[in-house]
Amino acid sequence: MNELHTIAVEFKQVSKSFGTQRVLNDVSFRLEHGQALCVLGRSGTGKSVTLKLIMALIRPDSGAIWVDQENVVGMREHGLSSVRKKLGYLFQDAALFDSFTLYENLALPLVRLTQKSKNEINELVQQTLTDVGLGSHGSKYPSALSGGMRKRAGLARALVLSPKILLADEPSSGLDRITASEIDQLLMRRRDEHGTALVIVSHDIHGVRRVADRVAVLDKGYIVAFGSVEEVSQSENDVARRLVTE
Amino acid sequence: MRWLARWLDFVGRVGLFGMRVLADSLRPPFEFAALWHNLAEVGNQSLALIVVSGFALGAVMTLHTRSTLVQFGATAMIPAVQAVSFFVEIGPLVAGLLLAGRVGSGIGAVLANMRATEQIDAVESLSIDSFKLLVVPRVLACVISLPLLTLFMDFAGLLGGFLSEELTSHVAPGLYLSRAFDHLQWSNFIAPTLKTAVFGFIIGSVSAHFGYTTDKGAKGVGEAATNSVVVSSLLIIVADVLLIKCIYFLFPDTAL
Numbered sequence: 001m002n003e004l005h006t007i008a009v010e011f012k013q014v015s016k017s018f019g020t021q022r023v024l025n026d027v028s029f030r031l032e033h034g035q036a037l038c039v040l041g042r043s044g045t046g047k048s049v050t051l052k053l054i055m056a057l058i059r060p061d062s063g064a065i066w067v068d069q070e071n072v073v074g075m076r077e078h079g080l081s082s083v084r085k086k087l088g089y090l091f092q093d094a095a096l097f098d099s100f101t102l103y104e105n106l107a108l109p110l111v112r113l114t115q116k117s118k119n120e121i122n123e124l125v126q127q128t129l130t131d132v133g134l135g136s137h138g139s140k141y142p143s144a145l146s147g148g149m150r151k152r153a154g155l156a157r158a159l160v161l162s163p164k165i166l167l168a169d170e171p172s173s174g175l176d177r178i179t180a181s182e183i184d185q186l187l188m189r190r191r192d193e194h195g196t197a198l199v200i201v202s203h204d205i206h207g208v209r210r211v212a213d214r215v216a217v218l219d220k221g222y223i224v225a226f227g228s229v230e231e232v233s234q235s236e237n238d239v240a241r242r243l244v245t246e
Numbered sequence: 247m248r249w250l251a252r253w254l255d256f257v258g259r260v261g262l263f264g265m266r267v268l269a270d271s272l273r274p275p276f277e278f279a280a281l282w283h284n285l286a287e288v289g290n291q292s293l294a295l296i297v298v299s300g301f302a303l304g305a306v307m308t309l310h311t312r313s314t315l316v317q318f319g320a321t322a323m324i325p326a327v328q329a330v331s332f333f334v335e336i337g338p339l340v341a342g343l344l345l346a347g348r349v350g351s352g353i354g355a356v357l358a359n360m361r362a363t364e365q366i367d368a369v370e371s372l373s374i375d376s377f378k379l380l381v382v383p384r385v386l387a388c389v390i391s392l393p394l395l396t397l398f399m400d401f402a403g404l405l406g407g408f409l410s411e412e413l414t415s416h417v418a419p420g421l422y423l424s425r426a427f428d429h430l431q432w433s434n435f436i437a438p439t440l441k442t443a444v445f446g447f448i449i450g451s452v453s454a455h456f457g458y459t460t461d462k463g464a465k466g467v468g469e470a471a472t473n474s475v476v477v478s479s480l481l482i483i484v485a486d487v488l489l490i491k492c493i494y495f496l497f498p499d500t501a502l
Contacts, residue, residue, distance in 0.1 A: 057367050081373045089371040095364035109372040161372075 007066065008033045008165050008197030009054055014063030016049055023049050025221035026063070031214065033164065036191055036198035038208045040243045041218035047201040048092060050218070051167045054199060055089055056080050068164060085113060088163035092170055094154030096142040102129065102153050103138035106160045113161065124160065131186060132156045133179070147174040155183065159190065165197045166190065172204045184210045205244065217243055263459075264451040267385045270378050277383050284387035288349050292395055295348055296341055300399035303340065304328065304406025312414065321415065325426035328407040333430060337400040338438050339486055342445035345392055346478040350453040353384050354474030357457025358467040366458070381458055385450030392446035393439050400439075433497040441489045445482045452478040 009031045016024040023046040031037045039047045052058045053065055056072040065072050068086050075083070096105050106125040110116055116124070129135050132152040142150055151174055158166060171187065172180035184207050190196040191211075202208055208215065208229065215232045217225040217240035225232045225240035233244045308328055315321050357380060360366050369376040408422045453474035460466035 052367070055367075055371050057370060077375070081375075084371060084373040087371065089368070091364045091368060093363060095368040097365055097368070098363075109374070112372070112374055157368075157372075 006032045008035070008068060009037075009199060010064075010066040011050075011053075012064040012066070014053065014060045014065060016046070016053065016058070016060045022221050024053075024060070024218075027218075027221075027223055028063075029216055029223060029226060031197055031199065033197050034191060034195040035213040036187070036200065036211045037214045037216060038212035039199065039201045039216050039218060040203075040208065040240075042239070042243075045218040046221060047218055048169050051089070051169055051199060051201060054165075054167055055084065055087055085161070086164045088158035088161065088166045090151075090155045090158040090166070090168040090171055092173075094142070094150040096150060096153055096157070098142050101139055101141055102134065102145075102156075105142070105153065106138075106157050109157070109161050128156045128160045129153075131159070133182065148176070148179060151175060152179070152183065155186075162194060163196065165199065168198065168200045168202075170201055170203065172202065172207045177206075180204060180207060181210070187211055205246075208244070215244065259459075260452055260455050263455045264385075264447065266377065267382055267447075267451055267454075270375075270382050271386055273378075275378070277379055280379055280383035281386055284383045285391060287352075288345070288384075288387040289391035289394060292345060292348050292391070293398060295344055296395045296399045297402045299340065299344055300332075300337065300402030301406035303336065304332065304403030304408075305410040306406075307331065307336070307403070308407040308410040312411075322425060324411060325407070325417075325422045326429040329404060329426035329430050330434065332400050332403040332407075333435050334438050337403060338396050338442045338445070339482070341392060341396040341399040342442055342449070342482045342486075343479055345388065345395065345446070346449050346453075346482060347475050349388060350449045350474040350478045351471040353388075353450065353453035354457040354470035355467050357381070357384075357454060358460045358470035359457075361458065361460050362463045362467060377458070381454045384454055385447060388446035388450035389443050390446070392442040392449070396439050396442045431499060433499055437493045437497055441486075441493065444485060444489060448481045448485060449478045452481060 007030060011027050011029050013026045013028055014024055015022070015026055027050070029037070039050055041047050049058065053060055054067060056075065060073060063073070067083050070079070070083055072080060072083055096102075097108070100108065103125055106128060107121055110121045110124060126135065126138065129138055132155055134149060134152055134156065137145065137149065142153065145153065151171065155168070155171060158168070166187070168187070171183055175183065187198055187200070188211055191198055198211065200211065212229055215225070215227065215229055216223050217232060217235070217237070219237070219239045224237040225235040229244060232240050235241050308324060311324050311327050312321060315323055315327070360380065366376045366380065369379060404426060408419065411417050411422060456470040456473045456477075460470050462469060
């Protein structure tokens with residue numbers, strides 16, 4: 001297979017500042033389809049910004065961002081819309097639509113972006129909710145759910161369109177160990193069975209060890225370590241080593 | 247001068263925002279379901295406030311007008327004064343200000359909360375145009391609802407005035423209505439009612455602008471709600487002056 005076709009996400013010398021604060025500095029990395037990349041780093045080091053750059057919710061100051069063979073930097077809204085159909089995004093606080101029930105949250109993209117019949121949508125929504133352990137909660141509003149349940153519902157919404165690339169901002173935060181492990185299993189199943197590329201921001205080192213094929217450690221705007229968990233655990237960079245081993 | 251520059255900058259940004267609303271409202275896909283939902287939210291749920299306010303204002307105005315006109319033996323003019331003042335100015339302006347308070351703050355707060363909780367980003371991440379889904383239907387709902395609500399306010403004001411008059415002078419309903427509409431022309435009624443569509447556009451655009459563009463998190467929710475009411479009320483009053491001038495230019499007969 002052509003190398004280009006295997007690349008899910010590629011950053012080429014991407015920089016991003018907010019005001020005077022430089023968050024990302026000439027960041028470059030590459031992720032292939034069917035791989036899971038975990039982005040680690042201390043708070044405020046640009047991990048969530050990295051995900052939003054991939055989704056083109058914010059624009060970089062310089063550099064190129066390739067998503068499934070398309071450079072999203074400078075792309076117009078129409079083009080972005082077609083790229084975003086290939087992506088799923090689990091937000092840090094789930095970002096569920098609070099005036100919609102869980103069912104409606106998941107059905108919205110299916111109704112808007114697919115030609116599926118009402119029955120097919122019902123089945124798919126129910127199956128996806130069941131996959132994340134919320135099969136009996138479809139009629140509830142987000143305000144009636146616990147933080148962990150909202151997180152799982154957000155994950156279900158991100159997965160409902162079967163994206164080629166899933167971006168997950170701390171998928172296991174607020175979850176107990178068992179549920180976090182189940183979510184990790186679900187993510188790995190998506191990666192292994194559907195070839196979904198995963199970009200996961202996480203502080204949960206147990207989850208990282210389970211899921212990650214590659215780990216990128218961000219510190220002060222730079223990628224200070226990149227490789228497998230074992231490689232990063234032997235990094236010369238103190239922050240990278242401590243994040244993976246402690 | 248710095249505040250003037252900031253103010254002009256703001257008016258320019260809201261103007262561009264409003265132009266985007268106009269352009270997007272003509273571009274498919276059309277969000278009919280969201281428009282219907284917002285019409286119910288803006289129109290239906292504001293109806294009681296408008297009717298009760300109009301009724302009370304009509305009754306109070308009649309009481310004040312009577313105490314003055316009675317000195318000139320001109321109490322027969324009360325229905326005409328009531329009708330002209332309500333249809334030409336009080337109904338449209340007060341309905342606009344009430345809607346700015348009830349709906350403007352709601353639009354600003356809801357959109358600001360959606361921005362703060364990343365719900366707008368979530369809409370975008372689902373390949374859905376958040377501006378067309380969240381902003382355009384809200385502004386259009388204000389544009390469509392306000393003229394209709396103004397009609398309710400006008401007639402509620404007339405009813406309040408009639409009941410007040412009836413209790414004082416036992417005037418017959420037919421006579422009251424006849425005297426009320428004798429001096430009223432269609433141009434006194436249609437143009438001022440339609441100008442409220444512009445008020446609705448101002449309320450919707452200003453409030454949506456504050457909510458949609460905020461970047462201050464939870465703090466921005468309160469600010470958006472307050473600023474939506476204050477700025478849209480102010481702009482409605484300023485726009486009213488300009489629109490009255492336009493109406494007098496287009497319909498010279500309405501200049502009483």
